[in-house]
Amino acid sequence: MTAPLLELRDVSMRFTRQLSLGDRLAARIGAGMPPTTVRAVERVSLGIVAGETLGLVGESGCGKSTLGRIAAGILKPTAGEALIDGAPVMAGGKRPRKVTTRVQTVFQDPFASLNPRQRVGAAIGEGPIAHGLVRADGAAAYVADLLGRVGLDPGFAQRYPHQFSGGQCQRIAIARALAMRPDLLICDEPVASLDVSIQAQVLNLFLELRRELNLTCVFISHDLGVVRHVSDRIAIMYLGRIVELGPTATIYAAPKHPYTQALLESVPKLRRKRGGTRHDFRPIAGELPSPLAPPAGCHFHPRCPKAMDRCRVAAPELRPLSAAQAVSCHLYG
Numbered sequence: 001m002t003a004p005l006l007e008l009r010d011v012s013m014r015f016t017r018q019l020s021l022g023d024r025l026a027a028r029i030g031a032g033m034p035p036t037t038v039r040a041v042e043r044v045s046l047g048i049v050a051g052e053t054l055g056l057v058g059e060s061g062c063g064k065s066t067l068g069r070i071a072a073g074i075l076k077p078t079a080g081e082a083l084i085d086g087a088p089v090m091a092g093g094k095r096p097r098k099v100t101t102r103v104q105t106v107f108q109d110p111f112a113s114l115n116p117r118q119r120v121g122a123a124i125g126e127g128p129i130a131h132g133l134v135r136a137d138g139a140a141a142y143v144a145d146l147l148g149r150v151g152l153d154p155g156f157a158q159r160y161p162h163q164f165s166g167g168q169c170q171r172i173a174i175a176r177a178l179a180m181r182p183d184l185l186i187c188d189e190p191v192a193s194l195d196v197s198i199q200a201q202v203l204n205l206f207l208e209l210r211r212e213l214n215l216t217c218v219f220i221s222h223d224l225g226v227v228r229h230v231s232d233r234i235a236i237m238y239l240g241r242i243v244e245l246g247p248t249a250t251i252y253a254a255p256k257h258p259y260t261q262a263l264l265e266s267v268p269k270l271r272r273k274r275g276g277t278r279h280d281f282r283p284i285a286g287e288l289p290s291p292l293a294p295p296a297g298c299h300f301h302p303r304c305p306k307a308m309d310r311c312r313v314a315a316p317e318l319r320p321l322s323a324a325q326a327v328s329c330h331l332y333g
Contacts, residue, residue: 003086004047005216006071006103006184011080013041013066038291040066041077042240045318050183053210053217055231055248057224057263059288063240064220065188071218072105072186073098084184101131104177108189110169114161114176121157124176133181146175150205167198171205178209184216191226203230224267228252236260239291239299242318246325256327258304259284298330306331 015038041063048054056064069075071082073089076096082089084102091099107113114123124146125139134142144154150171161169170190177185187206191199207230210217221227227234227248234251236244236259244257255261265282286303289295295302301311310330318328 002049005050005085006046006048006218007083007086008044008046008067008071009080009083011041011044011067011070011077011082012039013063013070013075014039014078036292039240039294040291041070043080044240044242045080046235046242046245048184048216048218050216051214052232053219053230055227055234056218056220056237057222057227057234058237059284060222061239061288061291062237063291064222064237067237068105068186068188068218068220071184072103073100074105101127101133101180102183103186104180104182104184105186105188106170106173106177106190108192110166110173110193111161113173114169116161119158119160120164120172124157124172124179127176128179128181131180133179142179143175146179147172149178149209150175151201165198166194167202170194170202174202174205174209178213182215184218186218186220188220189222190219192221192223199226206230224263236263239289239294241299241315241328243300243328244326245318250325256321256325256332257300257329258306258331259300262303298328 017036044067056067058064066075070077071089073082076090084100087100089098089100089103090096114120121140121143125134125143128134128142129136129139140157143157147154147156152168152171152175156164161172164172191202194202203226206217209215219227219230231248233246234248235242236251236257238259244251244255244260251260252264255264262284266284284303285305289299289302297313297315298304298307298311301307304311308330314330316328316330316333318326319333320326321332
């Protein structure tokens with residue numbers, strides 16, 4: 001079996017809000033509240049081989065972006081570790097820091113991820129110069145080549161981010177990530193803030209760059225149509241856990257986990273009917289539980305039409321159904 005380029009080993013992430021001075025004083029007289037903890041990611045293990053694109057899918061608040069930032073070395077997990085070719089993405093110690101440039105990130109909001117006071121040419125060339133990937137006297141040509149590669153005029157290097165549209169800014173953000181010559185690209189909802197027509201252009205750019213540069217990608221999105229278009233495999237997340245993992249075609253043709261089935265049924269569909277067109281839409285029943293107090297056992301059981309008594313007390317493990325597909329559900333265990 002091919003060794004993974006990126007490996008997440010039993011990764012968990014919890015965010016705890018520290019008590020303020022007022023909270024601590026109130027706690028002394030018994031009126032305070034305990035620190036609140038958000039369980040963003042729970043014991044996720046995942047491997048991504050070189051050259052593939054993994055789609056990470058789930059509802060808002062399920063932990064997709066947190067898992068992506070752990071893989072990118074932006075966040076240090078509470079437990080577990082992220083490895084690239086067997087080496088840690090982050091160094092430990094009192095001040096954890098990212099120790100590799102082989103993983104880069106494209107964020108959802110390009111206007112927020114670019115410095116409004118910095119010309120885009122400087123933003124793209126700053127990292128490669130600092131890490132010795134290119135000499136300062138060759139940076140202008142390097143930046144011009146990258147801008148051309150993402151479909152922009154090399155003369156745009158002297159402009160500021162506010163002089164561009166959202167789609168153009170996202171292309172600049174992609175060029176900045178590619179400037180570090182990464183092996184792995186973490187794409188955190190990179191087209192969610194763009195118009196539909198611009199989304200298609202940026203997605204086609206991703207596919208083209210992936211083929212040209214042999215990139216490995218983690219594509220995070222809540223849009224099942226987008227993920228189907230760009231991904232080789234899909235991981236379905238629910239409230240911090242991976243509930244199903246498998247090839248894109250298999251997941252869409254024969255979803256196994258009740259949550260995956262509900263997600264696919266919730267996608268609006270148009271069906272032709274005598275006398276007009278019918279819109280089919282089945283939203284997922286119930287409300288997404290709070291990550292501050294997730295349900296015991298299987299997190300999906302309060303909304304699952306197939307829940308059993310066992311689901312309410314025991315959390316299922318992610319088990320292989322075949323050589324390519326795995327599911328975390330007591331129905332298959």
